[in-house]
Amino acid sequence: xxxxxxxxxxxxxxxxxxxxxxxxxxxxxxxxxxxxxxxxxxxxxxxxxxxxxxxxxxxxxxxxxxxxxxxxxxxxxxxxxxxxxxxxxxxxxxxxxxxxxxxxxxxxxxxxxxxxxxxxxxxxxxxxxxxxxxxxxxxxxxxxxxxxxxxxxxxxxxxxxxxxxxxxxxxxxxxxxxxxxxxxxxxxxxxxxxxxxxxxxxxxxxxxxxxxxxxxxxxxxxxxxxxxxxxxxxxxxxxxxxxxxxxxxxxxxxxxxxxxxxxxxxxxxxxxxxxxxxxxxxxxxxxxxxxxxxxxxxxxxxxxxxxxxxxxxxxxxxxxxxxxxxxxxxxxxxxxxxxxxxxxxxxxxxxxxxxxxxxxxxxxxxxxxxxxxxxxxxxxx
Amino acid sequence: xxxxxxxxxxxxxxxxxxxxxxxxxxxxxxxxxxxxxxxxxxxxxxxxxxxxxxxxxxxxxxxxxxxxxxxxxxxxxxxxxxxxxxxxxxxxxxxxxxxxxxxxxxxxxxxxxxxxxxxxxxxxxxxxxxxxxxxxxxxxxxxxxxxxxxxxxxxxxxxxxxxxxxxxxxxxxxxxxxxxxxxxxxxxxxxxxxxxxxxxxxxxxxxxxxxxxxxxxxxxxxxxxxxxxxxxxxxxxxxxxxxxxxxxxxxxxxxxxxxxxxxxxxxxxxxxxxxxxxxxxxxxxxxxxxxxxxxxxxxxxxxxxxxxxxxxxxxxxxxxxxxxxxxxxxxxxxxxxxxxxxxxxxxxxxxxxxxxxxxxxxxxxxxxxxxxxxxxxxxxx
Numbered sequence: 129x130x131x132x133x134x135x136x137x138x139x140x141x142x143x144x145x146x147x148x149x150x151x152x153x154x155x156x157x158x159x160x161x162x163x164x165x166x167x168x169x170x171x172x173x174x175x176x177x178x179x180x181x182x183x184x185x186x187x188x189x190x191x192x193x194x195x196x197x198x199x200x201x202x203x204x205x206x207x208x209x210x211x212x213x214x215x216x217x218x219x220x221x222x223x224x225x226x227x228x229x230x231x232x233x234x235x236x237x238x239x240x241x242x243x244x245x246x247x248x249x250x251x252x253x254x255x256x257x258x259x260x261x262x263x264x265x266x267x268x269x270x271x272x273x274x275x276x277x278x279x280x281x282x283x284x285x286x287x288x289x290x291x292x293x294x295x296x297x298x299x300x301x302x303x304x305x306x307x308x309x310x311x312x313x314x315x316x317x318x319x320x321x322x323x324x325x326x327x328x329x330x331x332x333x334x335x336x337x338x339x340x341x342x343x344x345x346x347x348x349x350x351x352x353x354x355x356x357x358x359x360x361x362x363x364x365x366x367x368x369x370x371x372x373x374x375x376x377x378x379x380x381x382x383x384x385x386x387x388x389x390x391x392x393x394x395x396x397x398x399x400x401x402x403x404x405x406x407x408x409x410x411x412x413x414x415x416x417x418x419x420x421x422x423x424x425x426x427x428x429x430x431x432x433x434x435x436x437x438x439x440x441x442x443x444x445x446x447x448x449x450x451x452x453x454x455x456x457x458x459x460x461x462x463x464x465x466x467x468x469x470x471x472x473x474x475x476x477x478x479x480x481x482x483x484x485x486x487x488x489x490x491x492x493x494x495x496x497x498x499x500x501x502x503x504x505x506x507x508x509x
Numbered sequence: 510x511x512x513x514x515x516x517x518x519x520x521x522x523x524x525x526x527x528x529x530x531x532x533x534x535x536x537x538x539x540x541x542x543x544x545x546x547x548x549x550x551x552x553x554x555x556x557x558x559x560x561x562x563x564x565x566x567x568x569x570x571x572x573x574x575x576x577x578x579x580x581x582x583x584x585x586x587x588x589x590x591x592x593x594x595x596x597x598x599x600x601x602x603x604x605x606x607x608x609x610x611x612x613x614x615x616x617x618x619x620x621x622x623x624x625x626x627x628x629x630x631x632x633x634x635x636x637x638x639x640x641x642x643x644x645x646x647x648x649x650x651x652x653x654x655x656x657x658x659x660x661x662x663x664x665x666x667x668x669x670x671x672x673x674x675x676x677x678x679x680x681x682x683x684x685x686x687x688x689x690x691x692x693x694x695x696x697x698x699x700x701x702x703x704x705x706x707x708x709x710x711x712x713x714x715x716x717x718x719x720x721x722x723x724x725x726x727x728x729x730x731x732x733x734x735x736x737x738x739x740x741x742x743x744x745x746x747x748x749x750x751x752x753x754x755x756x757x758x759x760x761x762x763x764x765x766x767x768x769x770x771x772x773x774x775x776x777x778x779x780x781x782x783x784x785x786x787x788x789x790x791x792x793x794x795x796x797x798x799x800x801x802x803x804x805x806x807x808x809x810x811x812x813x814x815x816x817x818x819x820x821x822x823x824x825x826x827x828x829x830x831x832x833x834x835x836x837x838x839x840x841x842x843x844x845x846x847x848x849x850x851x852x853x854x855x856x857x858x859x860x861x862x863x864x865x866x867x868x869x870x871x872x873x874x875x876x877x878x879x880x881x882x883x884x885x886x887x888x889x890x
Contacts, residue, residue, distance in 0.1 A: 152696065152697050155697060156696075156697035159695075159697055160695075163671065163695060164671075164672075290544065290545075291545075291886070291887055296692075302692075302693075302696070302698075302856060303862065304685055304688065304689040304692055304862075304864075307685065307688060307689070307692060308685040308688070308689070311677075311683075311685055311688060311877075311880035311883075311884070312683075312876070312880070314540075314541075314544060314879070314880050314883040314884075315533065315537075315683070315875075315876035315877070315879040315880040315883070316533050316536060316537035316540055316876070316879065317683075317873075317876045458865070461842065464860070466860055474872070475683060475867065475870075475872050475873040475876050476866050476867060476873075479845070479847055479866060479867060480866065481684065481685075481864075481865070481866035481867075482863065482864070482865040482866060483685075483862075483863070483864055483865075484839070484862070484863040484865075485857050485860060485861065485862035485863060486856065486857060486860060486862075489856075491855070491856050492698075492856040492857075494696075495693070495696035495697070495698045495856050496692075496696070498695070498696040498697065499692035499693070499695050499696040502692075502695040502696070503692070503695075504887075505672070506672055506885075506887035506888050507887050
């Protein structure tokens with residue numbers, strides 16, 4: 129058997145996606161060996177601590193240690209608990225040492241091995257380390273949307289070596305959205321319009337209100353089904369969709385920031401999180417919105433249309449909000465929590481290229497991250 | 510500006526797809542320069558002749574020569590006509606010298622530069638050269654289905670270095686089918702079922718007969734619209750769909766040959782090309798089939814279903830033929846000539862991952878080939 133190509137990586141973020149990724153890395157050992165690669169985890173960090181292999185050149189976390197990290201973090205324990213059990217194999221760095229140590233690993237392994245920084249956090253703090261890691265020759269794989277939706281300056285730095293960054297799971301979880309757009313763009317087929325339903329939560333909400341249910345009931349049901357964030361306004365504000373739209377728009381070459389995107393929130397400012405508690409919002413705020421949405425649904429229906437919460441990227445325009453769309457279009461037919469993306473280009477001009485499927489969940493998000501890591505394997509020696 | 514990464518390539522096949530590819534290579538020069546790459550065409554062959562740059566190490570076809578090749582081949586002229594106009598820049602090899610010269614280029618450039626052999630022919634003859642080119646360290650990019658649907662031995666050889674082969678345009682033209690499946694598989698998400706409508710022609714035919722039109726009229730209309738091969742039986746036999754199904758099945762790990770696939774032909778053997786002329790088939794053969802198909806359409810409709818000509822890959826089974834499918838599924842809703850693929854895996858278990866769009870045409874097929882070439886750029890020095 130030929131030697132396996134080793135891909136060293138540091139994972140940032142041990143939430144649901146990060147833990148699922150570590151589990152998948154362990155369970156895919158023999159699959160990846162058949163593909164000729166071995167993923168060598170040399171560091172894992174959460175917001176407060178960093179665990180690093182005792183010698184990043186020659187050592188790695190073994191599968192027991194990776195499983196132990198998953199177990200600890202699922203219990204909301206700190207990574208520093210690892211000191212006791214696996215003392216010889218790894219070192220733990222805390223707080224102020226964390227950033228310096230990450231950059232030290234980047235400078236040790238970046239240029240020589242193409243070390244991959246894998247950001248599965250939801251933090252806006254990682255962008256600083258990531259941009260510096262790029263300069264140190266590292267590859268970047270992101271499930272975290274924040275680094276790509278920061279300033280244009282940060283974005284330009286992150287994508288300055290376009291082959292060394294992958295971020296499939298930032299849009300539509302594991303759905304092959306970014307990979308497909310990159311293929312279309314590199315073939316010289318200009319993309320002139322993207323319309324997408326990129327929030328499973330809002331997709332579910334819009335298809336339920338289409339059936340005549342009041343918005344307030346639908347949102348409460350979605351919350352109790354676990355479809356929404358703890359505060360449903362995090363979904364209803366449209367900000368998460370706007371971040372995804374910004375990532376797509378920038379991929380198409382638009383040089384804009386998040387505040388240049390017109391975002392329609394499903395609730396008015398006076399029902400915002402700083403003014404109203406979640407309970408008040410659900411019990412007294414939301415019901416005040418039922419009539420308006422219900423009326424819009426009925427009006428759309430008279431035109432043979434339905435309402436969808438979509439992002440539209442076209443020309444120099446990027447908007448996020450409710451649109452009236454033909455009932456008989458891929459987006460109009462959408463039911464439940466699937467994501468859908470319609471891509472219009474020269475090759476797909478009259479009928480779009482459509483990509484549809486589950487666009488959320490730790491499982492599919494982590495799968496997208498793992499596919500990204502495998503996809504950059506040719507960059508490693 | 511940094512030096513561009515040079516990707517040397519030899520194109521086999523100058524039909525519509527091959528010519529479109531050469532035109533796209535020329536028109537994408539500045540786009541690709543921005544991506545840091547330069548496609549260096551060092552040879553072009555059709556079935557009878559091969560044109561090679563005068564020195565494959567240092568020279569390449571300039572854009573005038575590439576355009577001239579497109580012009581000649583669009584006029585059905587021979588590549589040997591090039592001797593006169595571009596004598597100094599290229600050499601022409603004919604017939605018996607062709608194979609030897611291709612292998613000579615492969616051995617000169619394969620290991621040192623990762624030369625890409627791009628097969629846009631529809632020939633079953635290229636597989637021998639391609640398998641040898643693999644041994645010589647070359648990369649392989651295919652729009653041609655035949656090499657991948659030959660024996661398992663040939664297939665194993667072609668994919669023996671999986672990072673060095675791409676074949677997106679063999680299934681669904683430029684639709685990101687193979688790339689997406691590769692992503693899913695490499696992430697350890699097992700694909701357990703694929704259902705696809707992979708023939709634009711048969712997709713059109715089935716959605717028209719669904720509207721109550723007789724099969725014979727629909728096929729004649731499709732032929733006059735240019736949707737079918739000159740002999741529509743080439744489409745109606747299902748053989749083209751079977752080749753695509755075989756490529757997908759082998760990608761999923763099934764070790765089968767084309768003759769292990771159950772293929773339903775839309776016409777009986779006694780109306781085959783060796784027995785009946787195209788004219789007789791259209792005027793007297795086809796109308797005899799109208800009632801049977803019409804009856805099947807009506808029966809399906811009573812169950813709320815529609816008929817689609819699909820491939821189904823599941824477990825160890827791979828079949829190609831008419832299936833009754835729910836009207837309200839992505840395949841059931843399909844209209845016109847779009848291709849659709851539904852992929853079921855662990856991550857996409859209840860609702861499939863769906864990829865839909867134009868699955869034929871020189872434009873989108875050539876775009877898929879070009880994206881494949883860009884996708885292997887990291888393998889080149």
